[in-house]
Amino acid sequence: MTKVDGIGLGYSYHLPTAGWGLKLRNSLSQFSDLFSEFNKYIAPAYHHDRCERSVQMRLYTMHKREFVMVFIAFFGCLGLGIFIGMAGPPITSTTEIDGKSLLTKDNRTHSTNNEIATGPFTMRSPAMTTYCQQMWLIAKLSTDNNDDEILDKSFQISISIEGLTVDHKPVTVIDRFLDYTHYIITVNFYDLEGFHQRYSIKELKFYFKTYNPAFTQIEIWFRFIFLMATFFITCWFAHTLKKYAIFDWSIEQKWMSILLPLLLFYNNPVFPMTFLINSWIPGMIDALAQATFLSALLLPFFR
Structure with a gap:
């Protein structure tokens, strides 16, 4: 406040000039407001409520017993595969x-x-x-x-x-x-x-x-079994999420919708054609499908 000569009360007010700190704080505040507009498109942090932002996955509502059953089923299938590999014919x-x-x-x-x-x-x-x-x-x-x-x-x-x-x-x-x-x-x-x-x-x-021809026959049957299992799981997954808009899917659900079709090609529906026709095309399709699935599976680790 300073005294001014002339008409009036003789006093006037001068607002303080804004410093660099205040300008930077205002800029960050504006950027924060803009950032919050895109908040729903970004992967959630630990304090975000994911259930309100995307379709809730069954993983978040599983009980301890269900987790135990999933692990038992996984290790049971793994043990069965190891047993078949050890008891089966040599490669x-x-x-x-x-x-x-x-x-x-x-x-x-x-x-x-x-x-x-x-x-x-x-x-x-x-x-x-x-x-x-x-x-x-x-x-x-x-x-x-x-x-x-x-x-x-x-x-x-x-x-x-x-x-x-x-x-x-x-x-x-x-x-x-x-x-x-x-x-x-x-x-x-x-x-x-x-x-x-x-x-x-x-x-x-x-x-x-x-x-070994016996091993080749087992390989054909295993590929067919996994192909059918993947097909049914893909259909069930698509049927479960078809009532929700893709915009509401979580990043895991979107990525799974890509991996499941690639897994179908990984099991190669045309693999038996390798033994029926003398062509390089079935072998090329098999190698390309396997490389594509493995690349997509490992892609998130290189982000």
């Missing part, structure tokens, strides 16, 4: 062939002959079906070297594959599918003669390895 099937038995009679008893280091080794595969899915040929050689020396030798291999028709006629294989019951495979080694002369290759084993 792969392996057939062993002695490489020396593929040589001529004179060379079987003379391991110093270079033929064991070169070949050719011509062998017939075990009976194959489409349930075998893939076929691997593995070679393992042993030497007379008894010390702990580590050997590193580079060499070349040539392999020719022919399929046997119903008339037992060899046909050159040009695709990657198991179209024939038996295959004739010829293997040749190159640049192993000097290695054999120094370390003496005493044993050579070939292994035909494929997926």
Whole structure:
């Protein structure tokens, strides 16, 4: 308050000028008001009442007994899966062939002959079906070297594959599918003669390895069972929430509505087509569906 000369009471009031602190406080207050308008679109904090903001999930109203039953059911299914995996057939099937038995009679008893280091080794595969899915040929050689020396030798291999028709006629294989019951495979080694002369290759084993057909059948049935279970759960989930607007769904419910359809494709309804047609399309669909579901499942951890 200051005294002013002239007409009037002689006094006037001057309001204090606003400082930076007051201006900043006013700006924050305005921003808070604007922020509160979008408050219902943002994930709730611990003090927010979620039940009034979105569709209430069954998880928030479950009792202790129901929680216990859910965990018992989960671990029961997990234990059942582990038991089936341990009691079921092995994933792969392996057939062993002695490489020396593929040589001529004179060379079987003379391991110093270079033929064991070169070949050719011509062998017939075990009976194959489409349930075998893939076929691997593995070679393992042993030497007379008894010390702990580590050997590193580079060499070349040539392999020719022919399929046997119903008339037992060899046909050159040009695709990657198991179209024939038996295959004739010829293997040749190159640049192993000097290695054999120094370390003496005493044993050579070939292994035909494929997926176990019994395991493939179990895989088909398991995929079908999980596919049907996922389909019914998806339908039940959609029926439960269809009476509510999507705007009122919680973020978990919205994310679950995306994961369930992806889980349907993860179980791959066209998986049996892999064994019925010789095409790369079913395999590509299966790999793409699995990669998409796993990426969507792990996406929230990378936010």
